[in-house]
Amino acid sequence: MRFIPERFRHNNLFITMFLITVIMIVTVSIIITWTTIRMSEQFFFEKFSITNAKVMDQVQDSFEQYHYSVVMASNSVLQSVAIKEVLTKEEESNVDRFGSIYTLSQLIKRIEPNLASYEVGIMATGKNGVTYATNDRTYWPITDAELKKSILTKNTFANPKRLLYQYDHRTDSEAGNYIIASRALMDRSGAIYGSLYISIRESEFRKFYSSYTTPGNNVLLINKEGTIVSSNLSKLIGKKSTELRDLAVEIGKNQKDNHIIGKFMGKDQMIMMEYLPSFDMYMFNIIDKETAFGDLIDKRKILLISMGIVIVALFFVLFASRRLTNSLSKLVKQIESASEHDFVEYVSVSGTYETRQIGTAFNSMLDELHEYVDQLVLSQKQRRNAELAALQQQINPHFLYNTLASIKFMVKQGSKEETESMINALISLLQNTLGNVSETITVKQEVDNLRNYVLINQKRYGSRIKVNYFLSPDCMNVPIPKLILQPFMENAFFHGFNHKLEGYIHVLVWQEGEDLICEVVDNGDGMEVSERGHLPGTKRKQAFSGIGVRNVHERIQLIYGEPYGVNISSELGKGTKVRISLPMQK
DSSP: TSOGGOOOGGGGHHHHHHHHHHHHHHHHHHHHHHHHHHHHHHHHHHHHHHHHHHHHHHEEEEEHHHHHHHHHHHHHHHHOOHHHHHHHSOOOOOHHHHHHHHHHHHHHHHHGGTTTTOOOOEEEEEETTTTEEEEGGGOOOOOHHHHHHHEEEEEEEESSTSSHHHHEETTTTSSSSEEEEEEEEETSSOOEEEEEEEEEHHHGGGGTTTGGOOOEEEEEEEHHHHHEEEEGGGGTTBBHHHHHHHHHHHHHSSOOOOOEEEEEEEEEEHHHEETTTTTTTTEEEEEEHHHHHHSSSHHHHHHHHHHHHHHHHHHHHHHHHHHHHHHHHHHHHHHHHTTTTOOOOOOOOOOSSSHHHHHHHHHHHHHHHHHHHHHHHHHHHHOHHHHHHHHHHHOHHHHHHHHHHHHHHHHHHHHHHHHHHHHHHHHHHHHHTOOOOTTTTHHHHHHHHHHHHHHHHHHOOOSSSSEEEOOOOTTTEEEEESSSSSSHHHHHHHHSOOOSSEEEEEEEEEEEEEEEEEEEESSOOOOOOTTSSSSSSSOOOOOOOOOOOOHHHHHHHHHTTTTTTTEEEEEETTTEEEEEEEOOOO
C-alpha cells in the first residue's frame, strides 16, 4: 500500500490486514448496534400496539354504550305519540303553549332514565314552534333562533333517517365545547315534525377515554371534515387537522394494519386509528416515541457495550495478526538480503504453513541453483560440443544471472507477489530441466514449463510480445519428449522481433488423425529457410538451455522415426511457423 512509509515495508501485510479487520469490525459493530436498537424499538412498538389495541377496544365499547343510550332515548321520543301531538298541534293561546311545554317536559322526563348514567342535556323542538330543553338551557346555552339557523339543524334535516353526532362550540358557555347527537323527528309517512338534540360537554365525553391516556399517549377524535371534536390535548379541540384527515384515509386503505409510524406535530409517533361507524368519526391513538419508549431502551448502555466488544476484538486481532505475519516479515527480510551473501545463506523455515512452504521452496531453489552453477562450471571446463551440452542440460549463466538480478530488483522494490511468482517459475523451470532430456513428460507439463519460461522473460523484458496458448483438452495428458517447445519459444523471443517492437506468439497443440501436432507461430521478422523447411546452416545463440532447434528435430526422429520431426515455414516481415509432428500416444 503506497500510503505506508518505506520503513514499514516489511510489515505491509500486517498493517493491511489490521486496517481491513478494524474497518470490518467497526462496520459490523455499528450495523449490529443499530439493528439491535431498531429491533428493540420495533419489539416495544409491537407489544405496545397490541396492548393499546385492547385499550382502544375498551374505549370504543364506552362510546358504543353511550351511543346505545342515545339511540334508546331517541327511539323513545320517536315512538311517543304524545310527544308528536305536542310538537305538531297548533296552539291558539299562550296558556295552551305553556301547557304543551309542561306536557312535553313530563314526557321527556320519562326518557331521561335511558341517559341517567351520563350528564347530558336534552332539547326537543317542533314545527309548531314548541321547544323544551332540560336544565333550563344552562347545560347547552343556545337560543331557538341560533338553533334554527345553525349547521346542526341543517345537517339534521338533510339526513332525516340518521342519528348524527356533531361538534358545537359555545363562546358564551364555560364548558365551551359540546358534542351534539341530533335526530330528525319523522312520522311513518316521512313528514318531519321536529328535531331532537342530546348534548354532552366535551369534558364529560372525554371521560370515556381519559383514564387510558398518559404523557406521550394521547387520544384524538375527529370528524369527516378533519375537525378535532375531542382530545385529552385540550388546546387542539375545535381545530382542523388535514394531516389527521389524510392519515385516516391512508390507514383506512391498509386493511392488514391499523397503525403507522411516522412524523406528527414534529415528532416521531406511532399512530393508531379506529373508525367509529356509530359516530361517523375517527378515533386516533397517538403515542410519542421518545416519551413513551425513551426510558425503556438504554441506548447509551448498548453503545458502551458495543464499544467494549470492539476494543477487545481489536486487541485480539492485533495480537493474532502480528503473530501470523511476523514469520512472513522475517522471511521477506532474509530473502531480500540473500543476494548480499551471494545466495549461500539459507532462510529459516518457521511460522505458518504457507511461510514454511515458501522458505522450503526458496532453500530448495538455492540448492538447485548451487547444483546448476556447479554443472555450468564443469561444462565450461570440459567445453563439450553443442550436442553434448544439450544432452547434459547446461544452464546459460547469462540467463540465470539476469533472472536472479531481476528477482533481486523486485525484492528490493517490495514486489512480494511478483517476486514469489518469478521465484516459483524459476524453481519449476529448473526442476523440469533436470534429468535425461530423452525422457518424456505430458503436454501439460511441457506447456507449464513453457509458461514459466515465458513468465520469466516477460518479467525481464516486458510484455511487448504476447503469448497465447490454444490447447486441445484431450491432448493434455499425451506423453512427449522433454523440452521440444522451449527452444522455439526462445528463438521467437530473442530473434523473431529484432525489427518489430511488438507482436504475438501462438502455441497450438491438437490431434490430427493419428498424429499429435504442436505449432509455435509468431508474426515477427521472419527468416530464410531451406526448401525442406529446415533452418539454415548457421547456428543461433542459445539463450537458456543450450538445446538448439536443430537438436529437437534429430531427437524426435531418433525416438519416433523419419516420418516425424520439425518443419519450419517463414516469410520475411510476416513471421515464422514451427510445426512439430509426433505420434499420438496414450
